[in-house]
Amino acid sequence: MLCEVCGKNQAFIYYEEKVKHQVRKIHLCRECASKEGISSVFAESYFNISDIITSLSGGVKPDEASGKQAVCKHCGTTYEEFIKSGLLGCCQCYNYLEDSLKPLFRRIHGSTHHTGKAFPNSIKPEVCDDELVDLEEQLKQAVAREEFELAAELRDRLRSLKNQCSPSDLAGTPEKRNNVSDK
Amino acid sequence: MFQISDLFHRVSGWLAQPDKNQSSIVISSRVRLARNLTDFNFTNCNPPEKQDEVIRLIENSLADSKLFAEATLWRLSDLTSVERQFLLERQLISRKLVMNHNYAAVAVERSENFSFMVNEEDHLRLQTIRAGLSLGEAYRIIDTVDSELGDRLNFGFSTRYGYLTACPTNTGTGLRASVMVHLPALVKSKQIRKILPAVSRFNLAIRGIFGEGTDVMGNLFQISNQLTLGKNELETIDNIEQIAHKLIGYEEETRVLLLEDQKRKLPDQIWRAYGTLKYARNLNLTEAMELISLIRLGIDLGIITQVSYSCLNKILLFIHSSHLLLKSGVGSELSHSKVNTMRADFMREELE
Numbered sequence: 001m002l003c004e005v006c007g008k009n010q011a012f013i014y015y016e017e018k019v020k021h022q023v024r025k026i027h028l029c030r031e032c033a034s035k036e037g038i039s040s041v042f043a044e045s046y047f048n049i050s051d052i053i054t055s056l057s058g059g060v061k062p063d064e065a066s067g068k069q070a071v072c073k074h075c076g077t078t079y080e081e082f083i084k085s086g087l088l089g090c091c092q093c094y095n096y097l098e099d100s101l102k103p104l105f106r107r108i109h110g111s112t113h114h115t116g117k118a119f120p121n122s123i124k125p126e127v128c129d130d131e132l133v134d135l136e137e138q139l140k141q142a143v144a145r146e147e148f149e150l151a152a153e154l155r156d157r158l159r160s161l162k163n164q165c166s167p168s169d170l171a172g173t174p175e176k177r178n179n180v181s182d183k
Numbered sequence: 184m185f186q187i188s189d190l191f192h193r194v195s196g197w198l199a200q201p202d203k204n205q206s207s208i209v210i211s212s213r214v215r216l217a218r219n220l221t222d223f224n225f226t227n228c229n230p231p232e233k234q235d236e237v238i239r240l241i242e243n244s245l246a247d248s249k250l251f252a253e254a255t256l257w258r259l260s261d262l263t264s265v266e267r268q269f270l271l272e273r274q275l276i277s278r279k280l281v282m283n284h285n286y287a288a289v290a291v292e293r294s295e296n297f298s299f300m301v302n303e304e305d306h307l308r309l310q311t312i313r314a315g316l317s318l319g320e321a322y323r324i325i326d327t328v329d330s331e332l333g334d335r336l337n338f339g340f341s342t343r344y345g346y347l348t349a350c351p352t353n354t355g356t357g358l359r360a361s362v363m364v365h366l367p368a369l370v371k372s373k374q375i376r377k378i379l380p381a382v383s384r385f386n387l388a389i390r391g392i393f394g395e396g397t398d399v400m401g402n403l404f405q406i407s408n409q410l411t412l413g414k415n416e417l418e419t420i421d422n423i424e425q426i427a428h429k430l431i432g433y434e435e436e437t438r439v440l441l442l443e444d445q446k447r448k449l450p451d452q453i454w455r456a457y458g459t460l461k462y463a464r465n466l467n468l469t470e471a472m473e474l475i476s477l478i479r480l481g482i483d484l485g486i487i488t489q490v491s492y493s494c495l496n497k498i499l500l501f502i503h504s505s506h507l508l509l510k511s512g513v514g515s516e517l518s519h520s521k522v523n524t525m526r527a528d529f530m531r532e533e534l535e
Contacts, residue, residue, distance in 0.1 A: 075224050087304065089228035091221050091339035091347045094354075101351060105344075108352055111413025114345025116356040117326070119338050131343060 003029035072096040113157075131161055184255050185293055187266055191509045195273055196294035197312045198496040207315075207483050207492060208431045210363040210403070210499075213274070214321040214420075215310035216329050217348045217357035221339040225349035226283070226302050234286035234302050241301050244335035245290065250328065253293040256301075259284035265505050265514060272503040274312060279303055297328050304349050305357075307332070314496075316427055318360050318420040326416075345412065355412030360420050362427050367402040367480045368437040369430075378433060385426055386410050401472035406430075442484065453481035457490075461534045465520070466527040471502045490534065498533055502526055 001011045009029030070079040077089030079100045088094070094101065105112045113131060135158045142151040193199075197211065223229055223237055238258065245251040259267055259280065267284060270276045275295070280287045280303045288301040300308040309332070311324045332338075339347035345355040353359070369375040382389045390405045406426060408419045442449055456477035460466075466474075479495055481487035500506060507525045508517065517525075 075228050077228065085227065087227045087349045088225060088351070090224040091219065091341075094341060094344055094347050104351060105354070105412055109355065109410045109412035109414075111410075113343060113413055114341075114355045115413060116345060116358070116415035117329075118342070119333060119340035119346065120330075 001027050003027060005029070070097050070100050115157075132158065135161065185253075187257060187262065187269075188509075189293075190273070190291075190295075191269075191506075194493075194497045194500055195312070196296055197314050198500060199493065207479065208365055208434050209316040209427055210365055210496075211312055211314055212316055212318045212321050212360070212362050213310060213312045214318060214325050214358065214360045215308055216325055217305040217346065217353045217359075218307040218309065218329065218332070218336075219339040219347060219349070220306050221337045223306065226304060226306060227349060229302075231286055237306050238286075238288045238301050240336065241290070241307065241332075242288075244332060248331055248335075250331045251290075251292075254290050254297075255293075256288050256290040259287045259289065263514060265508055265516060268505040269509055272505055273500065274310075276300055277303060277308075297324055299328070305353070316362060316424060316431075318362065318424055319417075322358075322360070322416060322420055352409070353411050356414070356416050356419065358411055358416050358419055359407055360423055361405050361407035362423060364404050364406065364427065364430055364434075365402055365476065365479060366404060366430065366434050367476050368441045369434050370402045372437050372441060374433070374437055378430070382406060382426060382430075385422065387423060387426060400469055402476045403472075438480075438484065450481075450486050453477050453484075453486050457481065457487060457534075460530050463527045463530065465523045466502075466530060467519070467523050468502060468504075468526070471526060471530070475499060475502070494533060498530065501529060501533075 003009045003011045004027050006029060011027035011029055071077070072089055072093040073096055074092035075089035077093055077097075079097055082088055082093070082097065088097070102112055112134070135154055139151055139154040139158060142148075142154055219225060220237060220240065223233055226234065229237070238256075242256050245254055245256065259276075262270075262284075267276070267281050270289060271278065271281060273295075275291055275298050276287075276289050277300065280289065280300045283302055286302050289298060290301070291298045295312075297309065297311040299310065309325050309328050311321045311328075313321045313324075341347060346353075346357040348354050348357055366375060369378060379389055379391075386409050388407050388409050390407075391400075391403070406423060408414075408423055410419070414422075456474040460471070460474045460478065475495060475498060478487060478490060479492075482490060482492065482495070501510060504516075504522045504526075507522060507529060508514070510529075511525060
């Protein structure tokens with residue numbers, strides 16, 4: 001078998017990777033393998049993650065009905081370019097391409113909400129309303145489909161989010177402290 | 184400040200002190216975080232002069248910090264290609280960073296307790312590696328580094344999506360946690376074919392390097408998380424540790440069965456591997472990795488007592504070509520056959 005990268009030399013390494021139920025396989029010769037760092041015990045993934053994005057986004061077509069192309073007004077990255085490269089252009093892409101990205105997040109992660117470490121300088125509660133509505137809708141649908149395990153998980157997340165957004169939590173932010181002292 | 188040449192003769196800090204309480208089946212635990220500066224486009228859309236600015240900004244943020252007092256930042260453009268390959272073999276940088284070597288940098292803490300790449304796919308990729316199964320400890324270290332940098336830099340973060348990354352597969356925690364496991368018995372007994380699909384069902388990715396034939400090169404596998412959004416850091420780490428414990432259990436059970444089944448054959452194979460490594464005059468990387476795997480199994484089973492884990496870990500690092508070259512003071516690449524001779528020479532010295 002010939003190397004699948006250069007197509008010239010005899011393949012000597014067979015590299016296999018399983019991601020999200022997809023198995024990717026490639027045969028490489030010694031030279032190409034070492035060029036790609038695969039000969040190292042600690043080699044990183046050979047496959048570009050954009051392959052996965054492209055395959056996962058197969059069903060996600062933005063603004064198809066309106067015929068408009070989603071584009072980031074800050075860096076100019078279009079949704080189409082993103083699908084090709086698998087990479088966004090800047091932090092603002094998350095705002096400008098949000099409608100197209102949301103279904104993708106659901107497919108990749110099964111979620112559209114961060115629950116881990118928070119960057120200390122960010123303001124916490126502003127998007128809670130939006131999140132609450134979204135979660136309530138998902139909960140309703142889960143109950144309708146009788147997916148009770150998922151429903152229970154959503155209910156718990158809803159509960160913790162409601163706690164996060166409650167006025168007691170806001171007491172920590174400067175504006176709220178001012179309000180309290182005004183009274 | 185220290186020089187890259189300070190690393191040429193020594194083993195990475197984490198490899199030098201393997202935790203004796205841990206099972207030797209898990210070789211290492213690695214955690215990395217992806218972060219971006221909110222005022223710059225992501226690396227793929229960031230013009231060269233702005234990429235330089237990112238490096239300068241990050242370099243400045245290292246000053247006046249106790250945590251970073253022992254860290255040094257190197258621009259990849261100031262290093263030779265063998266030195267870059269050396270850092271790659273040592274897992275301090277990635278292939279992607281090497282591809283962007285004109286505008287990329289890496290900061291390394293003196294004992295390699297943590298390191299970070301600048302201008303990889305994301306502006307910052309922080310990482311730490313520990314010996315054995317210690318993802319929790321690895322995360323604690325990198326979390327501290329992240330917080331210290333976060334005090335000085337403005338990271339892209341949204342309350343909804345978490346840390347904003349160039350690729351949506353990292354959005355959220357930006358965390359990729361992985362363990363490197365050595366599973367020779369599961370490979371030998373072909374049980375691995377049943378286990379791999381089961382692991383990927385837990386939203387984890389499993390990678391192996393296959394040499395000629397169907398056996399995995401060195402019987403080493405890497406298991407890592409795939410989800411970064413909707414699961415917090417500790418849940419993610421816990422998920423991998425649970426699977427790692429399961430794999431350790433399966434591997435240990437299979438070793439007992441294998442040794443019963445191959446009472447004479449297995450020790451013979453292990454001793455032959457030892458003999459070959461100790462006396463060979465020409466060794467390629469694949470063969471060396473396979474022999475090392477057998478010797479590691481031999482130590483685990485109490486068959487080989489002449490070789491320590493720390494010696495084996497040193498070998499595992501220094502069998503790579505740039506390590507061999509730089510250790511011997513050779514600054515440029517040599518032919519495969521010359522490197523194979525150097526590898527065999529090194530092995531004989533170590534096993535003397």
